[in-house]
Amino acid sequence: MARPPALIPDRFVALLYHDVHPGEVFAYGRLGRSATMYHISERAFRSQLDVIERCGIRCLSAAAMRACLAGAGTRDGPGLVLCFDDGWRGAVEFAAPALSERGMAAFFFITTGFIGRRFFAGHDGLRRLDPSLFTIGSHGVTHRMLSDLPSDGIVAELSDSRRSLEDLLGRPVNCLSIPGGAADSRVFDIAVAAGYDHIFTSALGMNPTAAGRRGIARIGVRRTTDLATLRRWLAGDLRRERARAALLAAPKRLLGMRTYSRLRRVLLGEAVGREHFFEP
Numbered sequence: 167m168a169r170p171p172a173l174i175p176d177r178f179v180a181l182l183y184h185d186v187h188p189g190e191v192f193a194y195g196r197l198g199r200s201a202t203m204y205h206i207s208e209r210a211f212r213s214q215l216d217v218i219e220r221c222g223i224r225c226l227s228a229a230a231m232r233a234c235l236a237g238a239g240t241r242d243g244p245g246l247v248l249c250f251d252d253g254w255r256g257a258v259e260f261a262a263p264a265l266s267e268r269g270m271a272a273f274f275f276i277t278t279g280f281i282g283r284r285f286f287a288g289h290d291g292l293r294r295l296d297p298s299l300f301t302i303g304s305h306g307v308t309h310r311m312l313s314d315l316p317s318d319g320i321v322a323e324l325s326d327s328r329r330s331l332e333d334l335l336g337r338p339v340n341c342l343s344i345p346g347g348a349a350d351s352r353v354f355d356i357a358v359a360a361g362y363d364h365i366f367t368s369a370l371g372m373n374p375t376a377a378g379r380r381g382i383a384r385i386g387v388r389r390t391t392d393l394a395t396l397r398r399w400l401a402g403d404l405r406r407e408r409a410r411a412a413l414l415a416a417p418k419r420l421l422g423m424r425t426y427s428r429l430r431r432v433l434l435g436e437a438v439g440r441e442h443f444f445e446p
């Protein structure tokens with residue numbers, strides 16, 4: 167298959183995954199559709215990696231992504247960033263080995279309060295992730311929506327999770343993924359002050375965005391994302407998703423994030439901030 171023609175070497179798409187589970191169906195117990203609609207099977211995941219490989223796109227390591235965001239471009243042709251949020255066990259047990267086999271780099275963002283809980287990776291699994299391929303970052307302590315918290319609450323979420331991960335891994339943790347994408351300028355300022363130099367959001371777009379390393383845009387892979395859609399994203403064509411986001415942006419501005427999340431959940435059967443889904 168030919169390389170997607172629209173790809174520009176110094177820009178990249180970041181894909182956001184959650185869990186990758188064995189078998190076609192996986193019993194998540196009480197976890198609702200809003201959470202599991204972002205989970206895909208290992209078979210589907212491997213098919214997606216095949217597409218990425220065949221397109222000749224390289225999965226950027228932290229160092230390669232940093233260089234690209236600093237203006238150096240993606241040196242070895244078109245690049246892509248793969249992210250896994252929350253710290254699901256399947257991402258560590260099934261996605262990471264599939265990536266290792268192919269030498270593909272990825273980022274894992276861990277909600278430290280979930281470590282070792284049902285469906286989530288434990289300390290040993292996280293420690294075993296190969297640091298030469300995989301970058302581990304923070305995704306808060308409790309997955310609370312940061313923009314809803316008072317400033318000292320944001321500081322605690324970001325500093326405590328970073329410290330826990332650094333203690334666990336014995337190396338610095340500098341990357342952050344904002345839970346539920348719920349960020350405002352206060353959250354960004356606190357994150358930078360807490361020592362994060364690369365901040366991943368749920369904003370839609372190609373990278374670098376205007377915010378550069380402090381606002382890395384990502385597009386969420388869903389159970390329903392087919393290979394044609396993936397190819398379109400890899401070619402940098404996000405028009406369909408942009409149109410959908412624009413439709414949802416007007417009520418978001420008018421209602422504020424919280425009310426908007428509730429409305430969207432009701433209208434679309436999904437949630438922007440998935441803060442309640444992980445409660446036991």
Ligand SMILES: [Zn+2]
Nearest residue numbers: 251252345346
């Ligand atoms: Zn999350």
